[in-house]
Amino acid sequence: MNTANNKVIFYRDTGKGSPLVLIHAFPTDQRLWKPQQKELKKHFRLITIDLLGFGQSSATDGQAVTMTEYADEVKQVLDQLHIQQAIIGGESMGGYVALAFLKKYPGSVKGLVLSDTQSIPDSMETKAKRETTALDVLEHGTGSLISGFMPKALSPAAPEKAKLFLQQILETQKPEAVASALRGMALRDDTSDVIANTVLPILIITGDQDTLISPQQSETMHKLAKNSQLVTLSPAGHLSSLEQPEQWNKAVTAMFK
Secondary structure, X not given: OEOOOOOEOOEEEEOOOEXXXXXXXXXXXXXXXXXXXXXXXXXXEEEEEOOOOOOOOOOOOOOOOOHHHHHHHHHHHHHHOOOOOEEEEEEOHHHHHHHHHHHHOHHHEEEEEEEOOOOOOOOHHHHHHHHHHXXXXXXXXXXXXXXXXXXXXXXXXXXXXXXXXXXXXXXXXXXXXHHHHHHHHHOOOOOHHHHHXXXXXXXXXXXXXXXXXXXXXXXXXXXXXXXXXXXXXXOOOOOHHHHOHHHHHHHHHHHHO
16 A cells, blocks of 8 residues: 555465454564464454565665654554454564554554563663664674574574575565664653553463563563453464464464454
């Protein structure tokens, strides 16, 4: 679709039932959800989106794109499809976007899926590290970032096929998109109160071996929430939806079907 300011937002819309939007992790695109497509479209109207800069959506210039701006992009897709309310799901950075969406558009949310994510903001140290990485990516490309991310994205037990699939997705992302997302993640607010104040159902999923966002953060969100379920997938690293798709899909279907 084309937005009012002439940006292209690429999305996929399949299946029937309650609308379920899945927002991809950093630094991937909607292809991350390929292992979810076949199963979840039997139960939901499944919408997957390339966040700005990533995949086939319009490019960014390397300046920060905030989580709220990505959330606005999701809202534009829902408006284009005339969808009043949806279950909003996200993994890692996608979870930050899902929480930003709930904060800004509470009336458009039926429930949340928060996978391998957290509600706390970055520490000063993490913010500084993101900026250093953004500058490095813009100057030298994404090679170093990818080689550092790959071992943390999946657990050592992950199938070779999943690793190759992820590597392919990562290698096609533009440095500007990566820098924009890094800078945007550094600017995000604490959304713990958003979780604490909602009565909507929240499914919280974590990989037992997630070294990027510890399972402890999922437990913290679970304790904050009024109406949540916590599911720990094993063995799984940071991108648990890719590593354990059957377990992941089953958790979503059990909660929201």
